[in-house]
Amino acid sequence: MIKDYRLFDITDFVLDEDFIRWVHEQREEDELFWNDWLRRHPGKHLVIAEARRILESLTTSQEPVPAEVVAHEVDRLLQTIRDQQPAPALRRVRSRHTRRYAAAAVILLALAGIAYFALTRQAPIRQVSYAALTAHRQLVENVNTSGSPIRLTLPDSSVIELAPDSRIAYAAGFDSARTRDVYLSGQAFFDVARMPNRPFRVFANDIVTKVLGTSFCIRSFENDTTIQVTVRTGKVSVYTNTSGRAGAENNAPGNPGEVILAPNQRLVYEKTAQKFQKVLLENPLMIVPAEVDRNMVYEEAPLKKVFDAIANAYDISIVYDEDLLQYCTVTADLRKEPFYRKLDLVCRAVGATYEVIEGQVVIQASGCN
Amino acid sequence: MKEGLSQLEASWLQQLQQHSEEALAKLMKHYYADLYNYAARFSQDESVIKDGIQEVFISLWQRRETAGGILSLRYYLLRAVKNKVLKALYYNDRRAGIAPPHAGYEFFHEFSIEKIIIERQISEEKAARLKRTLSLLSRRQQEVIYLKFYQHLDHGQIAELMSISRQSVYNLLHETIQKLRSLWHTDFVTR
Numbered sequence: 001m002i003k004d005y006r007l008f009d010i011t012d013f014v015l016d017e018d019f020i021r022w023v024h025e026q027r028e029e030d031e032l033f034w035n036d037w038l039r040r041h042p043g044k045h046l047v048i049a050e051a052r053r054i055l056e057s058l059t060t061s062q063e064p065v066p067a068e069v070v071a072h073e074v075d076r077l078l079q080t081i082r083d084q085q086p087a088p089a090l091r092r093v094r095s096r097h098t099r100r101y102a103a104a105a106v107i108l109l110a111l112a113g114i115a116y117f118a119l120t121r122q123a124p125i126r127q128v129s130y131a132a133l134t135a136h137r138q139l140v141e142n143v144n145t146s147g148s149p150i151r152l153t154l155p156d157s158s159v160i161e162l163a164p165d166s167r168i169a170y171a172a173g174f175d176s177a178r179t180r181d182v183y184l185s186g187q188a189f190f191d192v193a194r195m196p197n198r199p200f201r202v203f204a205n206d207i208v209t210k211v212l213g214t215s216f217c218i219r220s221f222e223n224d225t226t227i228q229v230t231v232r233t234g235k236v237s238v239y240t241n242t243s244g245r246a247g248a249e250n251n252a253p254g255n256p257g258e259v260i261l262a263p264n265q266r267l268v269y270e271k272t273a274q275k276f277q278k279v280l281l282e283n284p285l286m287i288v289p290a291e292v293d294r295n296m297v298y299e300e301a302p303l304k305k306v307f308d309a310i311a312n313a314y315d316i317s318i319v320y321d322e323d324l325l326q327y328c329t330v331t332a333d334l335r336k337e338p339f340y341r342k343l344d345l346v347c348r349a350v351g352a353t354y355e356v357i358e359g360q361v362v363i364q365a366s367g368c369n
Numbered sequence: 370m371k372e373g374l375s376q377l378e379a380s381w382l383q384q385l386q387q388h389s390e391e392a393l394a395k396l397m398k399h400y401y402a403d404l405y406n407y408a409a410r411f412s413q414d415e416s417v418i419k420d421g422i423q424e425v426f427i428s429l430w431q432r433r434e435t436a437g438g439i440l441s442l443r444y445y446l447l448r449a450v451k452n453k454v455l456k457a458l459y460y461n462d463r464r465a466g467i468a469p470p471h472a473g474y475e476f477f478h479e480f481s482i483e484k485i486i487i488e489r490q491i492s493e494e495k496a497a498r499l500k501r502t503l504s505l506l507s508r509r510q511q512e513v514i515y516l517k518f519y520q521h522l523d524h525g526q527i528a529e530l531m532s533i534s535r536q537s538v539y540n541l542l543h544e545t546i547q548k549l550r551s552l553w554h555t556d557f558v559t560r
Contacts, residue, residue, distance in 0.1 A: 011546045015539075020518070054549045057499055059518045065402045073401065074394050077423055081390065081430045 006041060013051035023055050026275075045319050049355070049362045128206050128241050129222060130167070130185035139169040139183070149189075156180055156193050158200065163187035165221070187219040203241060207269050211236040216261075227269040231261045233287060238267055240274065263287045263315045264339075265359050278359035284339040286313045296334040296342075303328035306346055307363075314339055320363035325350065328368035378442045385433045393433075397426050400446050403520060407447055408454045410476050410515065417461070421453035444526045447516075451530065476508045476515075502552050506545060509533070513541040 003016070013019045022030035038045060134141075144150050144162045152160045155174040162168055166186020174180055180195070184204045192200045192211055202209045204220035207227050214234025220227040229238055239258040259276050261267050264284035268277045286293060292313055298306055303325050311318045316339075328350040334342045343361065347354050352365030384392035401422070408418040425446060429436065439445045506514070509531065516527045528535045 010550060011543060014546050015517075015542055017521075017523075020521075050550070054546060055518070057549060058514060063406065065405050070398055070401045073419060073423065074397050077397055077426050078390055078394060080423065080427055081393070084427075 005037060006044075008047075010047055010051045010054070013048065014054050019051065020055060023052055024059070043321050043323065045362060046321060046364050049319075049357055050364070052357065053355070128203075130183060130205065133183050133203050134169050137169075138172060140172045141167060141169040143167040144186075154180075154182070156195065156198075156200075158193045159191045161189040184218055184220055186221050187217070189215070189217045191215040206240055206271060206274070207238055208241050209236050209238045225271055227271065228266055229261060229269075230266040230281065231263050232285070233263055235263075236261050238269075238276070240269075262359075265316075280316065280356050280359055280361075284314045284316060287315050288313050293335055297332075298334070299331050300329045301331070302326075303330055303346070303350055303368075306330045306332075306334075310334075310339075310342055310346070316359075316361060318361045318363060320352075320365070324367040325352075325363075325365055328365075382436050382439065382442070385429075385436050388433065393426065393430055396429075396442070397422075400443070403443070404446055404450045407515075407520065408450050410512070411451065411454045412458055417454060417457045421450055421457055424453050425449040441522075441526065443520065444522055444530070447520060447522070448530055476512045498552060499549075502548055506548075507541075510541050510545050513538055514545055517542060 003018075005013075008016070018030070019034075021027065022034050034048075038048065142150075142152055142162060144164055144166050147164055149161045149163050152162060152168070154160065154170065158180070160168060160182075163186055166184070166188060168182055168184050168186075168188060170180075170182040178198065180198055180200045182200075182202050184202055190200075190202065190211075192214055194212060196212050200211050202218055204218050204227055205222065207220075207229070209216070209218060209229050211234065214236060215232040216234075216236050217230045217232070218228070219230075229236065237258055237260050259267055259278065261278070264281050264287070266279050266281055268279060269275070270277070292309075296309060296313075304322065307318045307320065310316075330346055330349045332345045332349055334345060337345065343354055346352075347363065347365075350365060350368055352363050354361050354363050356362075381392045381396050385396070404422050404425075405418060408421055412418060428449070429446075503511075512531060513527060516522045516530065517524075522530065524535050524538045528538045531538070
């Protein structure tokens, strides 16, 4: 049965198995399907956003049972069923092969034991360490043992501000023609010199951040549970270092694990869950010249114009139902107001509400006459 | 998530029929947290829960040769655990001289508000209202929500497990979602 999602209301979505799977498991194929569906039905953004919200508020991750407890209970179970095992019922005619069978059985048991161990051992969460990344390489290393950030200039004239307790390493002379690779442990702010043909890559534990020319900050202390990348200007691409090797090329751009990060967005990588999450900064900064802000006074301006101006100034997408809100106008002075205050003022003017989902602002409103 | 067995489950069941203890161990490991969590909705007594789960897997092992008839492992295990735990509670009560309530049981589902705040990034005030709304749900509504959204059973399985009709399952879900809709809707949602 093919479902016609156009006919679905919020409740139908919340109860739909495929929709639930998308929200809960974030599988690649579901992302593709739903994003495509939303592109074809832009009027459904709000219904979907609300359904998502309801679904998310109903479920949080469950309390895990500690692995030792489970292991202990599994042992207890196996012990019980072995004790209950009836004595071998089959008493075959004894043959001189018995001994050989016994030997074969011992080997089989041993193999089973090995297989059991190999199969049940939980796949360790692969975490890539700075030490492993930098081992066996001819690198220049800078370590900041002082109490305040230090400024470094790299051979390509990119500038790095290295936070206390942090270290950074790179090939002497930055001699690779194809890429500029640096290795980070700790926190640093990067202002990267623009070289379109030589991508700048930062290897920070499990993740790789790749840019052409931009400024951004990475926080990746080995003891933190997360790695964070925050973009100030330009765009960066972040992906997981699946091979664990530095300089690996298997992560071509456009691979499923790649996340593109825009200004005012922060990427949080959870090390144990090996998951990325995009969030907006608490106080996004304008990425356009200050004059733009001075023009943000509106009188009876179409809502679209105001939203477009805000979206452009901060490079943050604002999603709303254009048809529904086409008659809305805004009279407001948004000059010098921070991003969220601007949104508040506009929303209040047209009786709308907003929420931030996956680094985007989603507007919810009932329309204007 | 859907009706029917996943490939993995089917292969475990097949191995189980061939007397593989390894398959039994894997099954228990795979479902342990979910079963524990579900059982904890009926009883706070850790030993009742653990023993109940043990018994379920022991009887699965004993009837392993007919395990091929199981259509959904998850459903089978949840139902078995629920029965075992409720039965244990019933006998414990009887032994303690408490008259067990007739055909009824409690269902505790603590919605973790702290987690919602952290995982969903919503305000504390909003979370408090959410908690209030959720705590006003009936015992049956909570169980339906739990089975649907945490254990991913289908409506037919939920109906059977709770001994109610499919229509009641749908109604219970529908009412709950309506309550949540009005909660999110009437409100000025900021991050």
